[in-house]
Amino acid sequence: MSKIVVMGAGSWGTALALLLAENGNEVVLWEFFEERAKEMQKTRRNNYYLGGIDLPDNITITNKIENILDGAEYLLFSIPSQNLRNAIQLVSSQLTEDIIIINTGKGIEVSTKLRLSEVIKEEILGKYHKNIVALSGPTHAEEVVKKLPTTIVAAGEEEKAQKVQELFSNNYFRVYYSTDITGVELGGALKNCIAIAAGIVDGLGYGDNTKAAVITRGLAEISRFSKNFNAFEKTFSGLAGMGDLIVTCTSQHSRNRYVGEELGKGKKIDDILNGMNMVAEGVPTIKAVHEISKDKNIDMPIIESLYRIIYENENILKIAKVLMERDLKEEFY
Numbered sequence: 287m288s289k290i291v292v293m294g295a296g297s298w299g300t301a302l303a304l305l306l307a308e309n310g311n312e313v314v315l316w317e318f319f320e321e322r323a324k325e326m327q328k329t330r331r332n333n334y335y336l337g338g339i340d341l342p343d344n345i346t347i348t349n350k351i352e353n354i355l356d357g358a359e360y361l362l363f364s365i366p367s368q369n370l371r372n373a374i375q376l377v378s379s380q381l382t383e384d385i386i387i388i389n390t391g392k393g394i395e396v397s398t399k400l401r402l403s404e405v406i407k408e409e410i411l412g413k414y415h416k417n418i419v420a421l422s423g424p425t426h427a428e429e430v431v432k433k434l435p436t437t438i439v440a441a442g443e444e445e446k447a448q449k450v451q452e453l454f455s456n457n458y459f460r461v462y463y464s465t466d467i468t469g470v471e472l473g474g475a476l477k478n479c480i481a482i483a484a485g486i487v488d489g490l491g492y493g494d495n496t497k498a499a500v501i502t503r504g505l506a507e508i509s510r511f512s513k514n515f516n517a518f519e520k521t522f523s524g525l526a527g528m529g530d531l532i533v534t535c536t537s538q539h540s541r542n543r544y545v546g547e548e549l550g551k552g553k554k555i556d557d558i559l560n561g562m563n564m565v566a567e568g569v570p571t572i573k574a575v576h577e578i579s580k581d582k583n584i585d586m587p588i589i590e591s592l593y594r595i596i597y598e599n600e601n602i603l604k605i606a607k608v609l610m611e612r613d614l615k616e617e618f619y
């Protein structure tokens with residue numbers, strides 16, 4: 287039995303806390319808002335993000351940060367990418383070299399263009415950075431709490447990634463490991479952007495051919511982008527690449543796909559985001575990826591189109607036409 291501190295009691299943090307508790311661990315679930323933490327302590331449920339599920343006794347809910355890491359073997363972050371840095375700052379002084387840091391968020395920090403393990407590394411001043419593991423794959427919280435068979439990949443230094451693999455695995459949650467933290471993080475971050483494009487396809491009422499085109503050409507863009515950062519090519523045919531891309535582009539649970547669907551139906555991005563209580567990471571990540579692709583001269587027509595729709599308020603039908611009428615080229619270039 288290990289003590290695990292989970293920071294972020296949104297849908298994913300709560301689902302993972304439940305899984306770790308079921309695996310027999312002592313879990314401390316830290317919630318950002320004091321009032322919401324109090325409500326969860328009282329009801330023993332997380333009604334705001336994952337209603338209807340009782341939290342077992344081996345999950346302690348808290349909003350307090352003092353001494354939170356005492357006796358902890360693992361610190362897990364499940365925080366929206368643009369807020370992750372603040373959350374690390376709250377606990378970084380308590381870290382010791384024997385604590386493994388697991389990040390489960392998916393995105394790129396817009397202000398710095400850093401991957402999330404790089405944000406963590408910066409905040410812990412490079413100390414213990416070999417302890418950082420990214421956990422990513424096709425894993426909607428709503429299905430994990432129902433114990434539907436799910437697979438995921440833990441990426442980091444081999445020994446640490448394997449420890450995380452052991453920690454989470456059970457008969458409905460199968461964890462693979464990888465040493466390609468860069469590829470696993472980029473796969474998770476960029477698929478959220480492509481899922482917005484897939485949602486637009488749904489919202490416009492286009493067909494399965496179009497959805498398949500977005501997924502396949504989206505994967506080509508993700509691989510092309512990631513090559514610039516020395517990610518392993520094979521990672522993108524794996525769980526954190528194609529696997530997560532498929533689930534996010536097709537799932538009824540996906541918040542990113544939903545944003546795209548509403549855009550496709552003609553709604554304004556601010557109205558869509560204001561109407562959601564959960565994070566859609568693809569929106570800020572499109573901005574970060576667009577800027578990086580311009581800096582590094584990486585051809586990313588889907589990302590470019592999404593940027594123009596979301597950040598420049600361009601007409602979706604006009605953009606779709608431009609995408610289809612580009613110069614013809616070889617499939618793999």
Ligand SMILES: NC(=O)C1=CN([C@@H]2O[C@H](COP(=O)(O)OP(=O)(O)OC[C@H]3O[C@@H](n4cnc5c(N)ncnc54)[C@H](OP(=O)(O)O)[C@@H]3O)[C@@H](O)[C@H]2O)C=CC1
Pocket residue numbers: 294295296297298299317318319322335364365366367369372373390391392393425426427428563564565567
């Ligand atoms: N949901 C899913 O199925 C999956 C999600 N992920 C990833 O996990 C990450 C978290 O997503 P998810 O749980 O779904 O998000 P939710 O929108 O469900 O919850 C977000 C959580 O982050 C907290 N939060 C918001 N702002 C801050 C802040 N400034 N500091 C600390 N905490 C903050 C929220 O607290 P509060 O409610 O108090 O505002 C809430 O607990 C994302 O990167 C997502 O891509 C990965 C795999 C699956």
Ligand SMILES: O=C(CO)COP(=O)(O)O
Pocket residue numbers: 392423424425426478481530533534539540541542543565566567
């Ligand atoms: O990452 C996820 C599934 O693997 C969750 O995707 P959404 O944030 O689009 O719901």
